[in-house]
Amino acid sequence: MSIKLPQKLMLLGSGELGKEFAIAAQRLGNYVIAVDRYANAPAMQVADAYEVISMLSADDLEAVVTKYKPDIIIPEIEAIRTEKLIEFEQRGITVIPTAAATNYTMNRDRIRELAHQKLGIRTAKYGYATTLEELIAISDEIGFANVVKPVMSSSGKGQSVVQDDSEVERAWNYAIANSRGDSQKVIVEEFINFEIEITLLTIKQWNTPTIFCSPIGHRQERGDYQESWQPAEISEDKILKAQEIAIKVTDALGGAGIFGVEFFITKDEVIFSELSPRPHDTGMVTLISQNLNEFELHLRAILGLPIPHIELLGASASAVILASEKSDSIAFSGVADALSEKDVDIRLFGKPNAHPYRRMGVALAKGANVQEAREKATRAASKITII
Numbered sequence: 001m002s003i004k005l006p007q008k009l010m011l012l013g014s015g016e017l018g019k020e021f022a023i024a025a026q027r028l029g030n031y032v033i034a035v036d037r038y039a040n041a042p043a044m045q046v047a048d049a050y051e052v053i054s055m056l057s058a059d060d061l062e063a064v065v066t067k068y069k070p071d072i073i074i075p076e077i078e079a080i081r082t083e084k085l086i087e088f089e090q091r092g093i094t095v096i097p098t099a100a101a102t103n104y105t106m107n108r109d110r111i112r113e114l115a116h117q118k119l120g121i122r123t124a125k126y127g128y129a130t131t132l133e134e135l136i137a138i139s140d141e142i143g144f145a146n147v148v149k150p151v152m153s154s155s156g157k158g159q160s161v162v163q164d165d166s167e168v169e170r171a172w173n174y175a176i177a178n179s180r181g182d183s184q185k186v187i188v189e190e191f192i193n194f195e196i197e198i199t200l201l202t203i204k205q206w207n208t209p210t211i212f213c214s215p216i217g218h219r220q221e222r223g224d225y226q227e228s229w230q231p232a233e234i235s236e237d238k239i240l241k242a243q244e245i246a247i248k249v250t251d252a253l254g255g256a257g258i259f260g261v262e263f264f265i266t267k268d269e270v271i272f273s274e275l276s277p278r279p280h281d282t283g284m285v286t287l288i289s290q291n292l293n294e295f296e297l298h299l300r301a302i303l304g305l306p307i308p309h310i311e312l313l314g315a316s317a318s319a320v321i322l323a324s325e326k327s328d329s330i331a332f333s334g335v336a337d338a339l340s341e342k343d344v345d346i347r348l349f350g351k352p353n354a355h356p357y358r359r360m361g362v363a364l365a366k367g368a369n370v371q372e373a374r375e376k377a378t379r380a381a382s383k384i385t386i387i
């Protein structure tokens, strides 16, 4: 595919990942329309145009697509009326990576079925429930500890680790209260006691073979990422195994773009967890670690532009800057202090309001080794306070 520039790109979802993507797209002169459910979202601040709609509404999606006639639709979150994307694709608009892929990954049950049932890939043992009674029954079958998550959610929203049957009801209520979209279904997964978990950024291209970034290690709390680092300390044979699985799943999904493929690495196994058909939050480390970051790679893959070489520039890390309370007026202190160390950078996303644990920024660092990079990133993040 050889594409003419500029292209008119419509981002569905305009958070921090969309913002960096919009910047990358505009550096090559493209026209970006940023869409999200609230005004002043990060990507809207750097886009050519923006719209506030419910992305779960087919009518709202139709209205913005009719208004702007984008060449390419680029989903940035899961919670989108993906059936409507299938219709847009049939009308000749490119959907990234494909409309079917966004439909598969919108709900945890669909991608699980594809990876485990259809492709035979090793995952954690799992089951589903649509009522508390079903959850009690399936939890006994899966055993404890297990992890309960709404089938539609991200960044750990509504997710809990359940240690024994006394905690099942609380997990049910928490999952249902925090489910995105209109689903009342939860997935229960066997708790995997992993040594490390990784994101393998996988770049699927229109006409050239799939390529990979060096694996990214990460640490999560409450199901949400706290820090990530690159390279992850895993053996070459496990990297090859993860690459083989990533190729299988992304080939089944088709299209082009970057995917964040998540794995649990145990002593003996590489276990597929889930994937994002778009840049990954833990991949923000590539804003400092690589010659081309994950957003530039996504753009090049989408536009069919060459990626001659991906270079890891050295051990690097990212650490998140989280809000601690609810607020509608955001200001940061400690920025100068955070930036005082060599090879440290930060991004403040410009989200218009905060609530506990909302990700408001990220600190990035390079170091002599992964440990030093992680320490520097965490130190920088800890110096920034939201006031």
Ligand SMILES: Nc1ncnc2c1ncn2[C@@H]1O[C@H](COP(=O)(O)OP(=O)(O)OP(=O)(O)O)[C@@H](O)[C@H]1O
Pocket (backbone or CB within 6 Å): 124, 147, 149, 153, 154, 155, 156, 157, 159, 189, 190, 191, 192, 193, 197, 220, 222, 223, 224, 225, 262, 273, 274, 281
């Ligand atoms: N079965 C499991 N065993 C052990 N830990 C788990 C399991 N499932 C999830 N976790 C932990 O919770 C984190 C978040 O889970 P998961 O990736 O499924 O949720 P998510 O809401 O889609 O997150 P994101 O959108 O940020 O990728 C995982 O990265 C891992 O640390």
Ligand SMILES: NCC(=O)N[C@@H]1O[C@H](COP(=O)([O-])[O-])[C@@H](O)[C@H]1O
Pocket (backbone or CB within 6 Å): 013, 014, 015, 016, 017, 018, 076, 077, 154, 155, 280, 281, 351, 358, 359
């Ligand atoms: N794990 C998925 C992820 O990190 N997605 C990123 O977070 C934004 C939502 O943030 P918000 O909840 O603070 O609005 C999304 O728009 C995307 O950029």
Ligand SMILES: [Mg+2]
Pocket (backbone or CB within 6 Å): 262, 274
């Ligand atoms: Mg995840």
